[in-house]
Amino acid sequence: MMTGAQILIESLKREGVDLIFGYPGGVLLGVYDTLYDSDITHILPRHEQGGIHAAEGYARATGKVGVCFGTSGPGATNLVTGIANAHMDSIPMVVFTGQVATSLIGGDAFQEADIIGITRPIVKHSYMLTNVEETASVIKEAFHIARTGRPGPVVIDLPKDIMAAKAKFEWPEKVNLTGYNPTVKGHLGQIKKMLRLLESAKKPVIYMGGGVVLSEANEELVKFSEITGVPVVSSFLGLGGFPGTHENFVGWLGMHGNYASNMAVSDPDFILAIGTRFSDRSTGRLDGFAPNAKIAHIDVDPASISKNVQIEVPIVGDCKAVLKQALGEIDKFNWDKNASARKEWREQIKAWDREHPFDYDRTADIIKPQYVVETIYKVTEGDAIITTEVGQNQMWAGQFYKFKRPHQFISSGGLGTMGYGFPAAIGAKLGCPDKEVFDIAGDGSFMMNMQEICTAVQNKVAVKVAILNNRYLGMIRQWQNMFFNDRFSHCDLNCQPDFVKLAEAFGAVGMRIDRKEDVEAAIRESLKVKDKPVIMDFTVDRNENVFPMIPAGASVSEMLLMQK
Amino acid sequence: MMRHTISVLVENKFGVLSRISGLFSGRGYNIESLSVNRTTDESVSIMTIVTMGDDRVVEQIIKQLRKLVNVIRVRNVSEMDHIEREMILVKVHATQRTRPDVFNIVSTFRGKTVDITNESVVIELTGANDKILAFLNVMEPYGIIEVVRTGAIAIGRGSKMTSEMK
Known part of the structure; x- marks a missing residue:
């Protein structure tokens, strides 16, 4: 006989899971106690959102299913953005959430949240375990559903008492789902x-x-x-x-x-x-x-x-x-x-x-953000895994880096989640340790999940972050510039930390690059760091806009091109 | 905009109803009525959903329903030869003077009177949507106090199961 928690960990091994991103909490203590004896690597992020984006970055870089844990209540709700992100971009994930004991469900117990209800519209499927005997078969089904057909996230809610209850471990031979049979071959x-x-x-x-x-x-x-x-x-x-x-x-x-x-x-x-x-x-x-x-x-x-x-x-x-x-x-x-x-x-x-190729003013003395991306492309010989944050940085990454192979470009496309790129880069690097991984970032997005520098330092994850720092929410500023008469409502990020000192405070490497002629050398220098993250703060043109642009709701004929 | 009756065979599992109703609300589809109950197989339930939409919307509704893991079969029964029924319980003003008229109409519609007081009667009636509407229309002048309606249920004609029909 095994406990639900033991069945859970054994089932993960059977599914070939070797890496979990998770954050423990009250109702998950039994599961974490079992995990303590397991040889599955567990990465502790500094925020559940960082953990789930990292799991997604891992999934996107490797093509495997990403796995993460969060406890009940706030742990689970902190995962919601990551679940929605994986759902929009069709990324295979199995997300485990803690839940209060079944006898307490519905009674507004401490750290209780109806996470199955909350996530219903943003999952491919979800389960709440109500019987310890179904633990193994539910996990097998969840991985099958997550990775087949149009992939997506599957949530499994784990009530505390079910994880403590005992049953015989029986790994099902195959999955039997009457209502789910995706078509593989075409007509x-x-x-x-x-x-x-x-x-x-x-x-x-x-x-x-x-x-x-x-x-x-x-x-x-x-x-x-x-x-x-x-x-x-x-x-x-x-x-x-x-x-x-x-x-x-x-x-x-x-x-x-x-x-x-x-x-x-x-x-x-x-x-x-x-x-x-x-x-x-x-x-x-x-x-x-x-x-x-x-x-x-x-x-x-x-x-x-x-x-x-x-x-x-x-x-x-x-x-x-x-x-x-x-x-x-x-x-x-x-x-x-x-x-x-x-x-x-x-x-x-x-x-x-x-x-009209993708272009920018190459003669400018100031650092143009596009120049930074182009230089990363040159220095990494087009072979790095690139993650992005969301906004102008994301568009320039797509415009000035040419990708060779699937799983090389990792960006929050459908949901447009700021704060995605850095944790996703950590997950990607853990999944592909032999590849260079760059997060092309904006200062605004990076600040949304920068606590994960700590995770990267702790686990010696040598990701590079290139902050295209314009001290603005750049894409917001661009729209306000183009469509709202330069009324720059709440997009100014002039108050920000010293990213070099911040990196150093976490034990990472920090660099500030103010001059165009230092860009390439700095990127080359960053590649020499193999055991910790490098945060590069590039001071770029504050007023650069992304072109071309087809305004929202317009058609191709109304495309706005770069003013030369 | 056409009225469509969709028959959905689902696994009788935790949260299935909310997955389906949530799909409709989340994607902005309307539900005119929804009825659900077990089939002869305890592990399977059948839902009959009546919705309004043009062909494109209804095609999307059916495709989105089929994507749900707990959904076994989806049929647009409006497109096949089928029988559809709703049931209503109607409480109508009926005094000694008007009662014979009311009874007459009820019998014409093959309804049943199931409760009588000095001022009112409760009538039970089953039928397809148009018959129910026609009945309510005729009852209107007498003064309808309350109507309780089930959603529509539907079954395909012939010897095959509805879910197996083309």
Whole structure:
């Protein structure tokens, strides 16, 4: 016989969990006592939100399921933002929350919160354990649900008495869920229909999203794009799903994407959308989005198909599996037929890109934030894992770092969670210790979870934080500058800590870089630090805005470009 | 905007009703009525949800319902040959003078009188939505004191289970 807590830890081992981010608390003491004897590594963040973002960063960098613990009540509610973040970006997570004993539930006990109720709209699924005997099977189901289909977070609430109760440990052979059976392979007839339409298209575009990264369909997609000669546009979260330096790669579309990508989707004759959900930040105003194109859409989530944009050829299935099927059929079609029209189309797109590439004033004496990102790209040879905070820093990271592979770019896309990037970087570095990991940060976002410097120091996590410090909530300032007559309401962060001293106070390395000529040397210097975090405070142009920009609710034709 | 009746077979588990009602409120879909009860299999419940929406909205509702792990089957029964029933209990003013008229109407609608006082009667009536509405319309002039309605329940015609029908 084992206790619920012992069954829990044993089940985690069976699922291959080797790293947990968690914060103990009253009702979880039994679980933590069991964990004390286990060989699973446990990382103690300094705030539950830091812990769950770190678990997500770990999941996104490794492709594995992220696991975190929080106690009942405030511990659980502090996890809510992280759960919502994982839900919006479809990241596999299993989140364990403590709960008061079942006899006390509903009585407003100390540190009681109805976390299952609170998180209902932001989970893929959730469980409250009410019987110790179901512990192992629930955990197995939770991991299965989190990682299959369209991935997402699963919450398991652990009442204190259930964790103390005893039962025999029985690890189920397989998962049996009558109501859950995601489609993996696509319908072959639909795939052929898509290929037929693509074959006859003269101005086709592949519009790929985070689903390509999640299913690691990158190699299949490169092959597919090369054979068919179709250029590839990515969503923001798709970055890394197709090599950023490939000649068929156009860039990313949307509010701050490049001109060529947005032009490419404004009037193509065919779009093959892969693993994307046509978010408003990507498409802009929908009536301006490819009004004359036929659209085929491959997605593992049927509810993402025809949700925002009407789709002619829906293909439900895993991106990688469906692309494999498509590659199996590809020789049966004639890709030479429109090859010259497509070449012309690719030339047109390249011309658009030459006309308005991502750019900034390279002659400025002051440090431009884009220059910092570009230099990180150069110094790391495009190989680092990049996490971002949210706002201007995030957009510049997407614009000036070219990604090679899936899981290399980690950013809070759907929810836009400030304070995400730094803990996510810690998780990513713990998952991929051989890779350099940079958090491209803003001063505002970084201050939302900077307590995690302590976590990184304690665990010798050598992440680099590049604060693009404009002493503003930069994206807020940009909108107030552009749309609110320079009425800078509450975006000024001139009062802030000395980040160098702050880093040192935590036992990390701090650097301040005020001069453009010191940027590269500082980044190179940071790479020499192997056993603690480095916080680099770059004093950048306070007034720099992100361009291009398609204002919210506008269409591509209303794109604002950099003033030269 | 069309009225759609959706039949949802669900696992009889903790919190299923809140997952479904929450899905509707969270995504801004409306629920006109919802009824839920166990089937002959104790581990499975069936819900009948009546909602309003155009084709696109109803397609999304069905897809989102299917995404829920505890949902086993979803059928838009409005699209198939089916039988739909609601039940109402209506308390109506009826004095000695008006009572015969009221009884007449009740019998025309094949309802039942289940309680009588000097000033009122309580009538029980089952039928499809349009019949219920027609009855309430006719009763209106007599003075309706109170109406209690169940949600609609629906079943497909023929020998197959509704959840197995195309």
